[in-house]
Amino acid sequence: MGRPRRAPEPPAHGAAGLDAEPDATEVARTVALRLLAAAPRSRAQLATKLADRGVAEDVAAALLDRFEEVGLLDDAAYAEMLVRTRHAERGLARRALVAELRAKGITGEVAEVALEQVDDEDEEASARALVARRAPATRGLERDRRRRRLGGMLARKGYPPGLAMRVVDAELAAEDDAAQAEDDGGA
Known part of the structure; x- marks a missing residue:
């Protein structure tokens, strides 16, 4: 019988025979639209993803310019x-x-x-809300340890040290005052 014959490369008919190599612009458009459908992205993020997929820089730039023109990218x-x-x-x-x-x-x-959407007051209010939400989980720890943990949590979220410690100290003082009032009222 012998070995089976291999099909000629590229095939003589069908889609692969007509267009062996897809259009670079269409490939870039498909990749970019798929990425934007999943989640909003910046121009730089899309450019990086297109470069990772082997899209030529000039093709990517033209496509991203067009996306900005029609409002798909802002x-x-x-x-x-x-x-x-x-x-x-x-x-x-x-x-x-x-x-x-x-x-x-x-x-x-x-x-x-x-x-500009976030001003000093917004930042402080957000820090206070975070500390108020996390402080109960630290009850039972010594005060200095609570202070360090809560301050560290705010620092990891980008809050300046002065603001972080001021907010933490205010929350801990308010807890102390509430506990003292409870003790005085219950006695």
Whole structure:
């Protein structure tokens, strides 16, 4: 019988025979649209992903320019959404938000405008809410250890040390006052 014959490469008919190599622009468009359908992204993030997929830089730049023209890509809106949600949901301070924006490829004026949403009062209110929520889990620990843990939690979220310790001390003092009032009222 012998060995089976191999099909000619590329095939003489069918889709592979007509277009052996897909159009680079179509590949880039498909990749970018799939990424944007999964989650909002910055221009820099999409450019990196396209480069990882082997899309030529000039093809990627032209595609991303077109996406910006038609409104599929907007770094300013993305930055504002990122700042708003990360501050509200995770309680991140401006310093942590700057780092997150930078990691997403958003810097300069676009980042500054987005960060204007969070002022000093918002930052302090967020820090107070975080400490109030986490303080009960530290009850039973000695005061200095509680202070370090709560302050460290705020520091990891980007809060300045002075603000962090002021908020922690105020919460611990309020707990002490409440406990003292309870003892006085119950006696």
